[in-house]
Amino acid sequence: xxxxxxxxxxxxxxxxxxxxxxxxxxxxxxxxxxxxxxxxxxxxxxxxxxxxxxxxxxxxxxxxxxxxxxxxxxxxxxxxxxxxxxxxxxxxxxxxxxxxxxxxxxxxxxxx
Amino acid sequence: xxxxxxxxxxxxxxxxxxxxxxxxxxxxxxxxxxxxxxxxxxxxxxxxxxxxxxxxxxxxxxxxxxxxxxxxxxxxxxxxxxxxxxxxxxxxxxxxxxxxxxxxxxxxxxxx
Numbered sequence: 001x002x003x004x005x006x007x008x009x010x011x012x013x014x015x016x017x018x019x020x021x022x023x024x025x026x027x028x029x030x031x032x033x034x035x036x037x038x039x040x041x042x043x044x045x046x047x048x049x050x051x052x053x054x055x056x057x058x059x060x061x062x063x064x065x066x067x068x069x070x071x072x073x074x075x076x077x078x079x080x081x082x083x084x085x086x087x088x089x090x091x092x093x094x095x096x097x098x099x100x101x102x103x104x105x106x107x108x109x110x111x112x
Numbered sequence: 113x114x115x116x117x118x119x120x121x122x123x124x125x126x127x128x129x130x131x132x133x134x135x136x137x138x139x140x141x142x143x144x145x146x147x148x149x150x151x152x153x154x155x156x157x158x159x160x161x162x163x164x165x166x167x168x169x170x171x172x173x174x175x176x177x178x179x180x181x182x183x184x185x186x187x188x189x190x191x192x193x194x195x196x197x198x199x200x201x202x203x204x205x206x207x208x209x210x211x212x213x214x215x216x217x218x219x220x221x222x223x224x
Contacts, residue, residue, distance in 0.1 A: 033212060033213075035215075041218075042215035042218055043204075045212035048210075048211070088154060088155065092210070097209070098208075098210065098213075100157070100213055101171070102155040105154050
């Protein structure tokens with residue numbers, strides 16, 4: 001079974017608004033990563049947060065991690081049409097070789 | 113895609129035939145992965161490699177085998193293709209634990 005579960009499955013907002021996506025997972029992790037996938041393309045890494053970190057920023061992205069609740073959130077501020085994509089969280093809970101386990105993703109649509 | 117190339121990009125094959133997908137990387141990634149992506153399932157790990165000739169199973173490995181005879185190439189073989197293996201296949205690589213993964217552009221495989 002998959003480790004990560006994203007919520008919501010789909011999100012549609014107006015350009016300029018903030019978008020928040022959530023990810024829950026089941027077991028202790030080493031790190032949690034967020035990826036973006038444009039339609040028909042490969043995945044692109046956005047941000048990695050380690051289990052001992054609580055918050056990370058990268059440009060308009062803010063990721064939080066709550067290990068006690070086994071959850072993470074991705075906030076995209078001041079959304080743009082180009083942010084339209086699917087967003088996936090991936091967790092690494094392995095010992096040794098990193099094995100990323102992905103959730104089902106959130107489909108984000110930014111309306112102009 | 114940070115130097116990860118998948119071939120072929122598209123393939124149609126008949127049920128029962130063997131199929132090999134190739135992943136070639138130029139970044140000296142130590143770890144390499146094969147995922148399949150299906151609607152409603154996100155990405156699921158098929159097999160991964162943690163070094164030349166070192167491979168292990170992922171969550172959906174039945175019906176698939178892999179080989180890695182050199183760092184640059186990671187091959188995924190469907191021994192006898194079935195319609196349930198119709199999917200988009202992604203290869204990924206990473207240099208070490210606790211780091212981001214880089215993805216290829218994907219291979220769309222249709223088994224008829």
